[in-house]
Amino acid sequence: MKVSRAGLGAAVLVLSLTATACGDSEEDKKITVGIKFDQPGLGFKEENGTFSGFDVDVARYVAGELGYEPKQVEFKQVSSNDRELLLQYGEVDYVVASYSITEKRKAKVDFAGPYFTAHQDLLVRSGEKDIKKGADLNGKRLCSVTGSTSAQNVKEKVAPKADLMELGSYSECAVALKDTFLDAMTTDDAILAGFAAQKKYQGQFRLVGLDLSTENYGIGVKKGEDELRGKIDAALKKMVQDGAWAKAVGTHFGSAGYRHDPAPALAGN
Structure with a gap:
């Protein structure tokens, strides 16, 4: 069967367009971000599968500045104990998960930021009257999360005789x-404020109002990813300058009456 030159040209054009569509990297590309799924106000997975919180807003803003549409952002759950491993093995591109910048962690991963400053505090039941300062935790049942800097700080510096229980999630x-199995919960005040503001806990908890440590939250990236870290720093700087940072803080912490620090200066970690 003879094929005309025009018909052959049309066929080649169709095949070319098909190949281009199949290999369109813009359509297929995605970025994976590690966040917490259980921190109201910071990183929280709602019952309908959507995500909310200040860290979520920061993660999305950064992704946008890196050239990704919202639908191209995939969130992966991280815990305090596995953030370094997920970065080291390339399971996530970056981590925005109340990730305090410490020298120990900087030996394993790099950080952009900081983008937020929190302070370690205590959450107690509203009727609790015996816990007024850190030392009052000695002999008390205290909860924090495995791998968090808060638990280490309490045992080493604040209340060495506290009965510390480390669980898998906040x-x-x-x-x-709530069920009175514990006397207090400790972590960063931003996280505690998120829980106190949750509808199911409103009126049941209160923050003691201590300043047991200062935690500078950074965005974790794989060690040596200097170009990505620089782009994230630029995105964070823009987020503060254009007002998106302040708007996100107000949205997620305003109802808890939480007094937050101003946006920190980038440290170039």
């Missing part, structure tokens, strides 16, 4: 505190 700590 949600587990909150439930145990």
Whole structure:
């Protein structure tokens, strides 16, 4: 069967367009971001599968500045104990998960930021009157999360005789505190404020109002990813300058009456 030159040209054009569509990297590309799924106000997975929180807003803003549409952002759950491993093995591109910048962690991963400053505090039941300062935790049942800097700080510097229980998530700590299995819960005030503001806990918890440590949250990237870190720093700087940072803080912490620090200066970690 003879094929005309025009017909052959049309066929080649169709095949070319098909190949281009199949290999369109813009359509297929995605970025994977590690966040917490159990921190109301910071990183939280709602019952309908959507995500909310200040860290989520920061993660999305950064992704946008890196050239990704919202639908191209994939969130992966991380815990305090596995953030370094997920970065080292390339399971996530970056981590935005109340990730305090410490020298120990900087030996394993790099950080952009900081983008937020929190302070370690205590969450107690509203009727609790015996815990007024850190030393009052000695002999008390205290909860924090495995791998968090908060637990280490309490045992080493604040209340060495506290009965410390380290659970897998802050949600587990909150439930145990509500059910009186524990006397207090400790972590960063931003996280605690998120739990106190949750509808199911409103009026049941209160922050003691201590300043047990200062935690500078950074965005974790794989060691040596200097170009990505620089782009994230630029995105964070823009987020503060254009007002998106302040808007996100107000949206997620305003209802808890939480007094936050101003946006920190980038440290170039």
